Amino acid sequence: MTAADQGTGPGDGSGARREAITRGDVVAWMRAFAAAVARDRDHLTELDAAIGDADHGINMERGMQAVLGRLDALDALGELAGGGVGELLKTVGMTLVSSVGGAAGPLYGTLLLQMGSAAGQASELTLSDWASALAAGVSGAQARGKAELADKTMIDALVPAAEALQAGAASGLSLAEALRQSAAAAQRGMEATVPLVARKGRASYLGERSAGHQDPGATSSWLLLHAAATALPAGLAP
Amino acid sequence: MKKLINRPQDVVQDALAGVALAHGDRLKVHTAPDYIVRADAPLRGKVAIVSGGGSGHEPLHGGFVGRGMLDAACPGQIFTSPTPDQVLAATRAVDGGAGVLLIVKNYTGDVMNFEMAADLARDEGIVVESVVIDDDVALQDGRHTAGRRGVGATVLAEKICGAAAERRRPLAEVAELCRKVNAGARSMGVALTSCTVPMVGKPTLELGPDEIEFGVGIHGEPGRERRPAASAHDIVAALATAIVDDLPFGRGDRVLAFVNGLGGTPLLELYVVYNELHTLLASRGIVIARNLVGSYMTALDMAGCSITLLRLDDELAALWDAPVVTTGLRWGA
Numbered sequence: 425m426t427a428a429d430q431g432t433g434p435g436d437g438s439g440a441r442r443e444a445i446t447r448g449d450v451v452a453w454m455r456a457f458a459a460a461v462a463r464d465r466d467h468l469t470e471l472d473a474a475i476g477d478a479d480h481g482i483n484m485e486r487g488m489q490a491v492l493g494r495l496d497a498l499d500a501l502g503e504l505a506g507g508g509v510g511e512l513l514k515t516v517g518m519t520l521v522s523s524v525g526g527a528a529g530p531l532y533g534t535l536l537l538q539m540g541s542a543a544g545q546a547s548e549l550t551l552s553d554w555a556s557a558l559a560a561g562v563s564g565a566q567a568r569g570k571a572e573l574a575d576k577t578m579i580d581a582l583v584p585a586a587e588a589l590q591a592g593a594a595s596g597l598s599l600a601e602a603l604r605q606s607a608a609a610a611q612r613g614m615e616a617t618v619p620l621v622a623r624k625g626r627a628s629y630l631g632e633r634s635a636g637h638q639d640p641g642a643t644s645s646w647l648l649l650h651a652a653a654t655a656l657p658a659g660l661a662p
Numbered sequence: 663m664k665k666l667i668n669r670p671q672d673v674v675q676d677a678l679a680g681v682a683l684a685h686g687d688r689l690k691v692h693t694a695p696d697y698i699v700r701a702d703a704p705l706r707g708k709v710a711i712v713s714g715g716g717s718g719h720e721p722l723h724g725g726f727v728g729r730g731m732l733d734a735a736c737p738g739q740i741f742t743s744p745t746p747d748q749v750l751a752a753t754r755a756v757d758g759g760a761g762v763l764l765i766v767k768n769y770t771g772d773v774m775n776f777e778m779a780a781d782l783a784r785d786e787g788i789v790v791e792s793v794v795i796d797d798d799v800a801l802q803d804g805r806h807t808a809g810r811r812g813v814g815a816t817v818l819a820e821k822i823c824g825a826a827a828e829r830r831r832p833l834a835e836v837a838e839l840c841r842k843v844n845a846g847a848r849s850m851g852v853a854l855t856s857c858t859v860p861m862v863g864k865p866t867l868e869l870g871p872d873e874i875e876f877g878v879g880i881h882g883e884p885g886r887e888r889r890p891a892a893s894a895h896d897i898v899a900a901l902a903t904a905i906v907d908d909l910p911f912g913r914g915d916r917v918l919a920f921v922n923g924l925g926g927t928p929l930l931e932l933y934v935v936y937n938e939l940h941t942l943l944a945s946r947g948i949v950i951a952r953n954l955v956g957s958y959m960t961a962l963d964m965a966g967c968s969i970t971l972l973r974l975d976d977e978l979a980a981l982w983d984a985p986v987v988t989t990g991l992r993w994g995a
Contacts, residue, residue, distance in 0.1 A: 473866060477741050477881040482861045525742040527771035530778055568774060625770045626883055628807035633884065
């Protein structure tokens with residue numbers, strides 16, 4: 425489905441705003457996420473030190489630096505702009521899989537790879553396409569990690585965010601507003617991990633002692649969705 | 663933080679360069695992606711054994727690459743599992759046509775990365791079996807957690823499966839043997855101090871001067887409970903009782919007893935532990951038929967130890983005794 429199919433093209437009454445996501449927007453999203461991870465690296469690591477093994481911020485920063493390097497390399501080759509959104513999402517996913525390690529590598533890698541598969545060959549995605557792609561990515565990460573809601577994992581931020589985005593798309597919200605609500609849902613999901621007892625990942629070894637701490641994976645997932653809400657609409661100037 | 667390092671982010675690469683220079687006659691160290699293979703790999707017709715995990719547990723796994731043990735090891739960043747491309751590249755490098763066994767410690771990241779690698783290798787037509795080791799009794803309830811962690815039994819499984827592969831046993835049998843070792847082994851550890859991850863720069867675990875952490879993991883993750891420091895006698899009694907009661911081991915059992923240092927404990931103390939363990943097991947009618955005492959699966963600079971017991975039969979004992987030539991374990995050759 426293209427932007428035109430959604431009736432958001434010129435002359436359909438939606439004004440001059442472009443309501444579709446391009447490769448350039450994905451690049452902006454990844455750069456914003458990389459900046460957020462670098463800024464919050466120590467915070468993520470401290471959260472992980474409390475209930476895990478104190479490497480989440482370090483691993484995510486290494487992975488996002490690798491993604492930035494890959495994007496720069498594509499840019500140097502003149503290959504950043506052309507091609508499908510899905511292909512670029514898959515490139516980011518493979519880079520994360522081969523650079524992050526730990527549990528976060530396969531999980532974020534699978535999230536981006538599955539988003540890329542769902543996005544297909546299109547050069548731009550409508551809000552509805554994008555919401556479907558995110559939902560596919562979240563399902564992929566959930567299948568990879570075999571986590572359920574309330575297991576105190578990144579799934580607790582990702583699932584509500586994907587659901588909010590799909591609801592926003594269905595109810596005709598603007599792209600910016602739908603992304604904002606999706607990020608807000610991720611934030612609520614992240615905050616809701618605090619009282620939970622972990623049932624997956626290294627934090628689960630702590631049993632009851634894992635309660636009272638915010639999950640580091642849910643926190644980096646919120647950063648990812650928050651970066652989407654800030655970076656994606658920024659590219660939608662008339 | 664005082665460590666013999668340069669830049670914290672370079673520790674693994676700097677160490678791999680040292681391994682390549684020190685043992686280049688027997689090992690090949692490949693970088694980007696990182697893996698260590700025995701110099702004579704691949705061996706045609708021999709099942710290849712690949713393991714790996716986060717760095718910081720040396721000599722596990724790279725120190726166990728060589729004749730009679732592993733064909734390749736994939737070192738991740740410190741306490742971070744290796745990535746699928748590392749495992750895939752190592753698997754390709756050692757496959758001698760008889761298939762590849764992946765020995766994986768049960769941690770969420772390790773299991774997922776090795777699963778992805780196994781899928782990719784199978785897509786390329788390599789026959790791969792994967793066995794997950796989960797011998798840590800510190801976690802009593804496996805249903806509501808990521809499951810028991812893979813600890814000391816990993817070393818024993820790598821040695822025993824390596825010997826079987828060297829005897830040209832087929833992949834299905836080597837994998838079954840790995841599951842047998844895992845099923846018959848139980849472990850538990852205790853930390854006297856925390857370790858310090860170079861990139862973090864401060865201790866992972868806040869342990870008071872008179873506190874010890876029972877059931878600690880090999881990454882400094884907290885364990886079953888915190889207790890006041892105690893004598894070796896009392897600590898060994900607590901660890902060994904938890905282990906013996908879990909399998910359970912019983913009167914007349916012959917076992918391999920593995921007393922493992924976690925990196926910051928002197929060998930002298932490990933022998934004090936072994937002495938206590940021997941006495942306790944003897945009182946329960948359990949016979950130590952083989953033993954291993956030393957620091958083989960460490961947690962950086964953590965002080966403490968783990969105890970692993972493996973129930974032995976004649977097959978396992980013979981494979982344990984078979985020659986091994988690695989930088990970490992060497993006998994009979």
